[in-house]
Amino acid sequence: MCRDCAPKAQSIIASYKSGDRTIKAGQALFRPTERCDAIHHLVEGWVLLYDLVDDGGRQILNFALPGALLGLSPGRMALYGAEALTDATVCLIPHERLGPLIEHHPGIGLRLLQTVWRERNLAYDHLSSIGRRPARQRIARALLELFVRSRMQWPAHRSEEMHLPLTQEHIGDMTGLTGVHVNRILHGLRAEGILEFHYRRLRILNPDKLVDAARVDAQTVVAWTGRSAPD
Amino acid sequence: MCRDCAPKAQSIIASYKSGDRTIKAGQALFRPTERCDAIHHLVEGWVLLYDLVDDGGRQILNFALPGALLGLSPGRMALYGAEALTDATVCLIPHERLGPLIEHHPGIGLRLLQTVWRERNLAYDHLSSIGRRPARQRIARALLELFVRSRMQWPAHRSEEMHLPLTQEHIGDMTGLTGVHVNRILHGLRAEGILEFHYRRLRILNPDKLVDAARVDAQTVVAWTGRSAPD
DNA sequence: CGCGAAATTGAAGACACTCAAAGAGTGTGG
DNA sequence: CCACACTCTTTGAGTGTCTTCAATTTCGCG
Incomplete structure (x- = not known):
């Protein structure tokens, strides 16, 4: 299902997660400024990341596909909102478990790093599209x-x-x-x-x-x- | 000098790097579409990341401060350009060394992950600024x-x-x-x-x-x- | 002092926005 | 199965923010 998580990686992550969560299409995973204690590892479905601007506008930051990591932020407040576009499943990993997970399974750490930097590159791409095209x-x-x-x-x-x-x-x-x-x-x-x-x-x-x-x-x-x- | 790299981490990374490189203010570290075999870990100085658009326009993607990771891209082509704003020093880590580095020092992997996801969050912030303000x-x-x-x-x-x-x-x-x-x-x-x-x-x-x-x-x-x- | 790069200002124009109304498609309940 | 309600799409007219082009001034530096 998820290209970034071979079955083996999936089962390793499973032992560090606090649980799964399924979301119906159109429902919110979390809202901006809402408390968010766990990393959401998207397993299935499409999720929309967005930011709200005070004048009522909304900026979509990314469409997350399976493998994406949501809810990474300093502090425990979400910096952006996330809402399911289709029915979706996420695997919740408490922030404090991330350290031990990577400590014991460095290979997972490398994968997560690649996932996030790909997300960063995509965001850069969107920046030049919106800014200059x-x-x-x-x-x-x-x-x-x-x-x-x-x-x-x-x-x-x-x-x-x-x-x-x-x-x-x-x-x-x-x-x-x-x-x-x-x-x-x-x-x-x-x-x-x-x-x-x-x-x-x-x-x-x-x-x-x-x-x-x-x-x-x-x-x-x-x-x-x-x-x-x-x- | 670099908040993200305690001295110890610095010395660990040092044993995986292929070398350092110093760049004078105004000089390019690499240009878009240029071959780029190593990850550039910024140690000192300000570096400008940019993308060029075909009509001659330029979009600045980020101002990298010490600790930033540049040159992460699939393939070995840079997806964007990087140029030094001030005199700068980068530590070069060949792509193929990244796996072993994280394998043996998972703590570094966690730090790199946090660095990149912070960069991603910053890019998201810029997106909503440019898109909706x-x-x-x-x-x-x-x-x-x-x-x-x-x-x-x-x-x-x-x-x-x-x-x-x-x-x-x-x-x-x-x-x-x-x-x-x-x-x-x-x-x-x-x-x-x-x-x-x-x-x-x-x-x-x-x-x-x-x-x-x-x-x-x-x-x-x-x-x-x-x-x-x-x- | 003079050169080049950057900043400043004006005028005209373009691309995208706002406001508004009508039309099309979807879903629900009777 | 149809009718109604709702959301989304479509189209028009007028406006505004930002752009383009161009000329002039200021600043830093050799």
Whole structure:
């Protein structure tokens, strides 16, 4: 299920966890500023990380896929909110158990390190997208990234169509745009025969043109997949 | 010098490194897409991480302070560029040594994990700033963050004035704005008696008003400092 | 003193936002 | 199975923040 946790690693972690938790789609795992004593290791499902801004705006920080580590923060307050996009399962590891876990199983430590630094690289990628790219590129990138990452996670599904439980408002919140403007851009992409995004269903009609509109290079796509490259 | 690396940890890492490297202010450690075989552990100085966008734009991803881990990427290509803002020293750890290092010294693994996840949280913070805040708040936040982080790193300096080797263009590249617009906003902040930023020197005239303009809460500031909160 | 880089200022324009209303799709309960 | 309620999408018109382009001034440094 989770690429980052081979079965063996899973069972090792299991002996340090305080328990599992299942969350229904749409429910919150935790909210910003809420007390959060345990690290949440996502085992199954999609989870949305977000930050709320005082004027009512919301910024989506990441879409966490299985293997992600949520709730890492100094102090015991969550710095951001987390809510399940699909039904999800997390494995809870109390903060104070993390030290012993890594002490006894350094290999796990290395894996966690790689997971988090991949998350950091992804965040960097989003930063330059939101900070320096026009709306069309941001949206094309965001959708392409979601597509690539989910295909990598669940290679079974093989079509160019996928279920994406997001509204256009969500896409706006991830790209730093308004839902209304996202709608206009999507309209353009559809008119150009590049993709369709209708009621939680994304269909890529012309992958080449989408890559072109997103202005991503092969290297970046590889980074999205999370694969370590060959030597 | 580096808060994250107690002397003991330093000496352990030393036995796994391939060497040190000193970089003069303004010089590049590595450029985007350049081959990069070793992890760069920053020991001393400020390093700027950036990404270049095809239209000529640049996005600053982070200002790395001592303790930061640079050059972590899948494959052996750098996903971003790194350039020294001040004279700097890095300790180079070949990628293939990382496994053995953590294997034999799990405590180091835990520290590295905490370092990277703090960097990730900082990137998330920047995301919501750039994605959802107006120019004035972004700039106020950016300057306040730099101030807080550098004060935490070098507590010796105690005044409300600091040396910041940046141009207004740099501030634009970190906040996703143009240098010209940064200038106008800084003009406003100066007119209000909040701060002065003139030729590589930042002086905070009214800390309370700056915090107000930046719209940061205490919790976020604590996260910037990198301190783990008490239980 | 003069050169180059950075800062400053103005004017015009563009991209994205706000406000608002209508249309389409989904789900639920009778 | 239909009707209603709700959410999400779609479209228009007007506005505003930030950008672009360009000229001028200030500053640091040789």
